[in-house]
Amino acid sequence: MELYKLTITQAHQGLxxxxxxxxxxxxxxxxxxxxxDKEISAFLTITEDLAxxxxxxxxxxxxxxxxxxxxxxxxxxxxxxxxxxxIKTTCASKILENYIAPYDATVIKKLNELGAVIIGKTxxxxxxxxxxxxxxxxxxxxxxxxxxxxxxxxxxxxxxAVAKNLCCCALGSxxxxxxxxxxSFCGVIGLKPTYGTVSRYGLVAFASSLDQIGPITKxxxxxxxxxxxxxxxxxxxxxxxxxxxxxxxxxDRERVSDRAPSLKIGVPKEYFIKGxxxxxxKIIKGAVEKIEKLGAKIKExxxxxxxxxLSAYYLIATSEASANLARYDGIRYGxxxxxxxxxxxxxxxxxxxxxxxxxxxRIMLGTYSLSAGxxxxxxxxxxxxxxxxxxxxxxxxxxxxxxxxxxxPTPAFKIGEKIDDPLxxxxxxxxxxxxxxxxxxxxxxxxxxxxxLPVGLQIIGRPFEENKILxxxxxxxx
Numbered sequence: 355m356e357l358y359k360l361t362i363t364q365a366h367q368g369l370x371x372x373x374x375x376x377x378x379x380x381x382x383x384x385x386x387x388x389x390x391d392k393e394i395s396a397f398l399t400i401t402e403d404l405a406x407x408x409x410x411x412x413x414x415x416x417x418x419x420x421x422x423x424x425x426x427x428x429x430x431x432x433x434x435x436x437x438x439x440x441i442k443t444t445c446a447s448k449i450l451e452n453y454i455a456p457y458d459a460t461v462i463k464k465l466n467e468l469g470a471v472i473i474g475k476t477x478x479x480x481x482x483x484x485x486x487x488x489x490x491x492x493x494x495x496x497x498x499x500x501x502x503x504x505x506x507x508x509x510x511x512x513x514x515a516v517a518k519n520l521c522c523c524a525l526g527s528x529x530x531x532x533x534x535x536x537x538s539f540c541g542v543i544g545l546k547p548t549y550g551t552v553s554r555y556g557l558v559a560f561a562s563s564l565d566q567i568g569p570i571t572k573x574x575x576x577x578x579x580x581x582x583x584x585x586x587x588x589x590x591x592x593x594x595x596x597x598x599x600x601x602x603x604x605x606d607r608e609r610v611s612d613r614a615p616s617l618k619i620g621v622p623k624e625y626f627i628k629g630x631x632x633x634x635x636k637i638i639k640g641a642v643e644k645i646e647k648l649g650a651k652i653k654e655x656x657x658x659x660x661x662x663x664l665s666a667y668y669l670i671a672t673s674e675a676s677a678n679l680a681r682y683d684g685i686r687y688g689x690x691x692x693x694x695x696x697x698x699x700x701x702x703x704x705x706x707x708x709x710x711x712x713x714x715x716r717i718m719l720g721t722y723s724l725s726a727g728x729x730x731x732x733x734x735x736x737x738x739x740x741x742x743x744x745x746x747x748x749x750x751x752x753x754x755x756x757x758x759x760x761x762x763p764t765p766a767f768k769i770g771e772k773i774d775d776p777l778x779x780x781x782x783x784x785x786x787x788x789x790x791x792x793x794x795x796x797x798x799x800x801x802x803x804x805x806x807l808p809v810g811l812q813i814i815g816r817p818f819e820e821n822k823i824l825x826x827x828x829x830x831x832x
Contacts, residue, residue: 357382358519362576365522366424369416376412376427380405380471383429387474387520394496394505396515398434399442399475405429408471415469425583426469431521433512434475435482436567437556438462441472445558446490447480449688449708459556460591461525461567461584468583473521476511480710481679482527482560484508485535485782488773489712496769497539499807503766506536506782512570513540523571523580527557529564530667531761531786534798536570538761538810541800543571543831545581545824548817549793550595552581553588561674562593564667564790574799574827581820597818615649617826620754624660625785631764633804638760641801641811645758645829653754657746660788662739667787668780669723669736675713676720682708715776744792747814756826757814760785761798765807785812795820799827 357379360368368374384402391397412427432438435445437455439462444450458466465472479489487495487510495510497503498518505514509526513536516524526533528546537544545568552567559565569580587596621642626635646652682688684704709717723732750757762782772779789796794814801811811830815823 358386360522361572362424362428362522362579363573365428366426369412369422369427372416376409376416376471377406379427380409380429380473383473383521390518391520393501394498394514394518395493396476396495396511396518396520397431397474398444398446398477398492398511401438401441401472401474404441405471405473408469412469412471423468424579425465427471428522429471429473430465431474431476431512431515431524432462432472433478433509433524433526435478435527435558436461436525437558438472438475441475443475443558444491445481446478446492447708447710447713448491449682449704451491453687457556460553460588462556464584476509476515476524478511479508480713481558481675482508482529482532483675483712483716485531485779486767486769486772487511487536488769489710491710494769497766499541500766502768503807504539504769506539506762506766508532509544509570510536513537513542513544516540516542516570516572523569523576525567525580525584526570527560527565527567528790529560529566530671530790531783533568533570534761534786534796534810534812535782537798539766539808541808541810543569543574543577543800543827544798544810545569545577545820546789546796547581547585547820548795549790550593551585551597551818551820553586553591553594555588555590559678561671562678563674564671566790574824574831577797577827578821578824581824614645614829617645617650617756618754619645619650619652620655620750620757621652622655622657622660622750622757622759624657625759627763629763630760631804634760634762634764634809637802637804637809638758638811641830642758645826648829655750655754655757657743657750657788659739659742659746663743663788663791664780664784666736666739666743667783667791668719669732670740670791672716672720673723673733674720676717676724679713679717712776740791743788747788747792747794751816755815756823759812759814761810761812762786765804765809789814793817795823797823797827799830801830
């Protein structure tokens, strides 16, 4: 049995039936990483000692009580901007190259309480700023389907690790599409939850009003399991919310395909723009036709302010980034050397030598947008556009249940293809940023292949209706 190919559900059943131990399961993934991660470079840190010790505790629990949670003993990879006590958290940046986390993020604390096994920290674009994982301060990650192409970003390491069977599942973070886009490029499931459903405590901040931690998995069922494990109110995060029982399409084990006739699917005309890859367009149209054949009602909708979403997103995100990254000054965090002569030298040493080009670019843009004389013209206007985009979605959801759209205009692109053209790279986020601006849940589910490259379908739902979009996603990836 190739243990590393198991899903969460399959691994849990195997552990309960004692077909293998948690230690055997963990070592199967660790051996897989040692043999194959050199091909794709998904991991920054392997937490072998921690993983084996956690797995042993699960085996002891099974031998004594025979009862474990569904995530107990399950090897999970974690994006390296989420804190794990005593383990390096670098954010793929030289400025935090040797930073050891002093505490656990809330999501990690919850996983530890459930007996999950943390197998390692995955690569990302530096401080989660990028769409290809080429902006890592250490090395780029490669797409498992084509080693000459990117895995997407910024959670490219997590998505590639799941796709390559280096872990059962992974955690990523999504600020403007950073879970969904790499999930699409790597042919796996990626869920960006509703803003506030998952605590951000212990997530290194990029843009605080947009960031959200979420699962990357092999199946929609696994995504639901991991999401439910990490979600909920956290007193350490004032933006987190108490979840009522979320509504689901499936009751009494009824298959979602049997409930399809009750669904109204919205397809926004603005998401099929000039320049979208013909293969992507064909696959998304095919996904719409598939659910229509099951009886769902398809309705073309309009989200008229979509054309402003990318501009509004990059003004808001960079503005918040410039404020959040001000702490990396060489005193509180960052680089500092004894030969620095004065405070200015400390600042210059930390920021110019520590940050990569993309991070510096975004800090400068955000600082400019917030500066006197430009705040109202740029940042304030972007926030007003954000409100208009929210109203577009509210109006649309009065007539439909979920929205179907592409995740990205193209499949995975070549490594180096867009690295020297920031605006071209930013266009990779054109279909994903709106969900972050509005705070909606959105799912990427594998829908087909353009040539040899996977393409994801994006399913967007009303706030707090993660279960609904996950159930719809099961039609494509159970």
